Amino acid sequence: MTEEKAKGxxxxxxxxxxxxxxxxxxxxxxxLFNRMTGANAIVSNYPGTTVDFTxxxxxEGGHTYTIIDVPGTYSLEPRDAAEEVAVRMLRDSxxxxxxxVLDATKTDRGxxxxxxxxxxxxxxxxxxxxxxxxxxxxxxVDIAELQRILGVPVVSxxxxxxxxxxxxxxMLRKAKVADIGAIAQRLRGEExxxxxxxxxxxxxxx
Amino acid sequence: MVFSSDARWEMVDAITRQTVTxxxxxxxxxxxxGDLTVKPLTGIPVAFAALYAFWSVFTSFAxxxxxxxxxxxxxxGFWLPWMQSVWPDPASWHYFLFVxxxxxxxxxxxxxxxxxxxxxxxxxxxxxVLVFYLMMTLLEDSGYLPRLAVLMDSVLHRIxxxxxxxxxxxxxxxxxxxxxxxxxxxxxxxQRFIMMTLLALxxxxxxxxxxxxxxxxxxxxxxxLCLIVGFCIFGFVLNKVIPGENPEILVDVPRYxxxxxxxxxxxxxxxxxxxxxxxxxxxxxxxxxxxxxYLGGVIQGLANLLEPVFVTWFGVPKxxxxxxxxxxxxxxxxxxxLSTIPMTTYQMVASVVLVTIxxxxxxxxxxxxxxxWKELIAAIVVLFVVVFIxxxxxxxxxxxxxxx
Numbered sequence: 001m002t003e004e005k006a007k008g009x010x011x012x013x014x015x016x017x018x019x020x021x022x023x024x025x026x027x028x029x030x031x032l033f034n035r036m037t038g039a040n041a042i043v044s045n046y047p048g049t050t051v052d053f054t055x056x057x058x059x060e061g062g063h064t065y066t067i068i069d070v071p072g073t074y075s076l077e078p079r080d081a082a083e084e085v086a087v088r089m090l091r092d093s094x095x096x097x098x099x100x101v102l103d104a105t106k107t108d109r110g111x112x113x114x115x116x117x118x119x120x121x122x123x124x125x126x127x128x129x130x131x132x133x134x135x136x137x138x139x140x141v142d143i144a145e146l147q148r149i150l151g152v153p154v155v156s157x158x159x160x161x162x163x164x165x166x167x168x169x170x171m172l173r174k175a176k177v178a179d180i181g182a183i184a185q186r187l188r189g190e191e192x193x194x195x196x197x198x199x200x201x202x203x204x205x206x
Numbered sequence: 207m208v209f210s211s212d213a214r215w216e217m218v219d220a221i222t223r224q225t226v227t228x229x230x231x232x233x234x235x236x237x238x239x240g241d242l243t244v245k246p247l248t249g250i251p252v253a254f255a256a257l258y259a260f261w262s263v264f265t266s267f268a269x270x271x272x273x274x275x276x277x278x279x280x281x282x283g284f285w286l287p288w289m290q291s292v293w294p295d296p297a298s299w300h301y302f303l304f305v306x307x308x309x310x311x312x313x314x315x316x317x318x319x320x321x322x323x324x325x326x327x328x329x330x331x332x333x334x335v336l337v338f339y340l341m342m343t344l345l346e347d348s349g350y351l352p353r354l355a356v357l358m359d360s361v362l363h364r365i366x367x368x369x370x371x372x373x374x375x376x377x378x379x380x381x382x383x384x385x386x387x388x389x390x391x392x393x394x395x396x397q398r399f400i401m402m403t404l405l406a407l408x409x410x411x412x413x414x415x416x417x418x419x420x421x422x423x424x425x426x427x428x429x430x431l432c433l434i435v436g437f438c439i440f441g442f443v444l445n446k447v448i449p450g451e452n453p454e455i456l457v458d459v460p461r462y463x464x465x466x467x468x469x470x471x472x473x474x475x476x477x478x479x480x481x482x483x484x485x486x487x488x489x490x491x492x493x494x495x496x497x498x499x500y501l502g503g504v505i506q507g508l509a510n511l512l513e514p515v516f517v518t519w520f521g522v523p524k525x526x527x528x529x530x531x532x533x534x535x536x537x538x539x540x541x542x543x544l545s546t547i548p549m550t551t552y553q554m555v556a557s558v559v560l561v562t563i564x565x566x567x568x569x570x571x572x573x574x575x576x577x578x579w580k581e582l583i584a585a586i587v588v589l590f591v592v593v594f595i596x597x598x599x600x601x602x603x604x605x606x607x608x609x610x
Contacts, residue, residue, distance in 0.1 A: 040476055042473060042476075043466075043469045043472075043473070044346035044347055044351075044473075045348060045465075046346060046349065046351040046373065047391075047457060047460070048388070048390075049346070051387050051388055051390040051391060079456075080390060081391075082390040085390070107222055107225070107226050108218050108219070112214055115214050119207060133461065133463075136234075137231050138230060138231045139226065140229070142224070146225045149221055149224065149225070160466050180207045183217065184217065187217060187220040187221065187224075
């Protein structure tokens, strides 16, 4: 057991921004978390490695972030006690920013819980992790298009090598609440982006 | 705005249609291996081979090379005689506590905090857990565990669990503490209860395995057999008795990948650090407590009190009461202590099995409490019943075989 591991319902730090890492099991949340905070969350190659939360901090652009690595979950209707921890953390941190972590080789699976989080109106940022594995499997994810559709920052990362982690850290401050209605419209091809486009392509990053 | 689950999946489909493209993909060696290790026909032999490899590395490196080749020579040949010569007043209570028996030739017999305590924790158990943690880390990081889970699914279904229970089981072979927390990946209360109870009862931890290999190398096999048989029998019974569901296994089998060197190193370091910081002081503390209880006459009293149960029901000498008390603090310590009591082979096997199953060590007890006190109490009740019944069965078998 590492010391970073805050147990049970320990108080969450009040200073700075709290960032909850959320996503399916075994998509590399703990690996990303370790990369960003230098902490020692246990990383393995099987779903369900993280069954409790771990928190750590990092400073980016003069701003302190407290990142919390929570157990992976397939949806916000918990299936087991580990998923319950994740859902409880989300419920107990209404002011948190949510970093949704997707596995680039299984984007669809992770997007389900991503949409559930977005429906809750919490500020989000998306990390499409495991880009190296996707590359090997000849799967490409159009990050810019995903960002345009979702209207929140999307960053591609490979936690094992550290690629994109810097970007992810910088983009955290641009996390924003997704407009789920607008996403549905964009998907139907009804572009109603007059406000956000402003001649920049509407990447959602600003 | 909140959508229905169907609407959400439709959106997910639409998003992936617009953003994800799949190229043509050639099967790699990893995929071939992945298939071979999941299909029963090839997977089961592979599982046995993996287990065997695991075991032989464990015994040869930790047992033969480190402990027998180096640590025993150092502790028995140098450390113990030195402590015995420099510590003042062999008849005093502090000599008894810290150095132990002034006439002892080995660190096992001495049973002082600074002799046996350091020898057991650093000399025997540390090399064992080090190898064990390394092997376990490789199992965890390569992606083999979920495949083992799929392979073991039908067996584990018979005892009210499903394949994914293999994760807490394997973790438990390292240490029961993370294993108890890992039961959270099981879906129902029934599964979690069965798993926790079986962990506390029948899964020996890495420290215990290490010391068994060192002091009772010839008996490890039969002890493990008793534990595995008990695991299956009582799992089967618990499954029948406890109400609740045991859903099908739902697991995402990840791709194999080479364990990332720095993760392996980090994990190994953290686990070893945890062992040095938590286990070593506990072993020393355990010896202190047991020695104080001996000095106070408590153990002798308890031994006399429990003699009927121990001798007639379990068929083991009453002196095993002392190790049973030590086992509450550290199981490895208890086994070390047992090994110094003169006993027949049957008595040794039976008492080692009893020490393993009779009660979880205090650290495991604490995490079980954290997972729910009602379950803990229920687990302890089950535990006492099982110890009594299974201890009796083993004695009965011993009598039938003419060894007890």
